Amino acid sequence: MHIGIDVGGTNTDAVLMDGTTTLAGVKHSTTPDVTTGIVQAIEDLRSMHPFEGGQIDAVMIGTTHFINALVEAKRLAPTAALRLGLPATKALPPLVDWPEALAQAISARSYLAHGGYEFDGRPISPLDPDELRAHAADMKANGIRSVAISSVFSPVNHDLEVEAGRIIAEELGPDVAISLSHEIGRIGLLERENATIINAALRELASEIVDGLTAAVRKQGIDAQIFLSQNDGTLMDEDYVRLYPVATFASGPTNSMRGAAITSGLETCAVVDVGGTTADIGLLINGFPRETANEVKVAGIRTNFRMPDVLSIGIGGGSIVDPETGEVGPESVGYRLTTEALVFGGSTLTATDIAVAAGRAEVGDPSKVAHLDPALVSKVLARIAERVAEAVDRMRTSPEPIPVVAVGGGSILLPELLPMFGKVHRPENYAVANAIGASIAQVGGEIDKVYAIEPGRREEALSEVRAEAVDKAIAAGAAPRSVAIVDFDEVPIPYLPGNATRIRVKAVGDLDMAV
Incomplete structure (x- = not known):
């Protein structure tokens, strides 16, 4: 058996499922602290259909914690936005289109540094480690606890984001959270950068909420693994939520x-x-x-x-x-x-x-x-x-x-x-x-990259990407035999050298309850 929970603005819904069969379903008013409502919903399920904690294989939760925190501008971490792109992009600095109240809520500071790529993969300028260390020193002096790093055209090449993240982490220490834009958004600098800043501002809260949800479920004697549902209808485990809380928004x-x-x-x-x-x-x-x-x-x-x-x-x-x-x-x-x-x-x-x-x-x-x-x-x-x-x-x-x-x-x-x-x-x-949807959510693996496809190797290259997506879904906890490709896009990019093609593959499968 497994439990599905969906936390809404008005009600917290919960279902007890045996496969795709609904054994019990309850609707409980959402409490101001949300977690209490989850505890009460599980208690209501147990009263309708008694079960022992050891009988539960997994708990799937859909929550509004993170989107509510952003909308209400509460419990957000002091955040810095670091963009790699100088001497370009100075006209529109990070946070340029943010509402003033939200920028103040995250004690926002923005920084521009050299780096980034042109659309064809050529570097705009080399990374300057000393420049980054100077920015990091200013971040530390201003109490920054989370950093969002974005580089121009990082979906094409994210090497500079990774290197900048390493340098900033060395300077600020292990307690500062680093979010990299190529892991969160698509092509489109300002939009991708904004999504990364939001993610960075929510990182501290993500750990608090995951710990709170875990404690609420464990209090009911349930030791099963906890998953949260994400925007595309698939599941993510607790560790993933701590890194990418924005993935829960929808x-x-x-x-x-x-x-x-x-x-x-x-x-x-x-x-x-x-x-x-x-x-x-x-x-x-x-x-x-x-x-x-x-x-x-x-x-x-x-x-x-x-x-x-x-x-x-x-x-x-x-x-x-x-x-x-x-x-x-x-x-x-x-x-x-x-x-x-x-x-x-x-x-x-x-x-x-x-x-x-x-x-x-x-x-x-x-x-x-x-x-x-x-x-x-x-x-x-x-x-x-x-x-x-x-x-x-x-x-x-x-x-x-x-x-x-x-x-x-x-x-x-x-x-x-x-x-x-x-x-x-x-x-x-x-x-x-909605709670049933959370309970039957599957595990996904997605690949979205730009590949240089050699002449005559197209089918082989596509097969490799599909296999990579399947392997990613299995690694995330999907039962191997249940995994299937549900979405595939292949878009040639004529302005990149080497017969470049953007390929996006999504594979999903049922959660492997035996893991």
């Missing part, structure tokens, strides 16, 4: 979409995940979320790490309803739903109250919403259906019909027939689909 929507796939049996569909605060709409292609091709803004910062293509609208079970206009959201009572909604004795009209008044949900005290005007109730529900249908229509890439799957506790707000799309599929255990 785990919530990803888990919901993967859970929708397994519970509905549909591998290509539109998924509408209605939670307590937002409705997240995404497309599943062959069982995995479609990746966004655009830059991703996180807390107002442009980044370019891999994220699912998700459209979020401010509609959820905790959304505040204007009784005069019938408009819903985007403001929400969030995890305070059980104290502020009318059906729970509160004074705020929420979408959950509307659902109870319409007979779509049985929670709280229905008598507390009996006074609501039926016309208002119908108007609000129609408005919700209209806005969700518009969002799904914006996400699809062709006029062809596409099935719509509704998951999440807030999906009771949606009608049986959605405008433009017809029947809404609401699978079994839809309310905890």
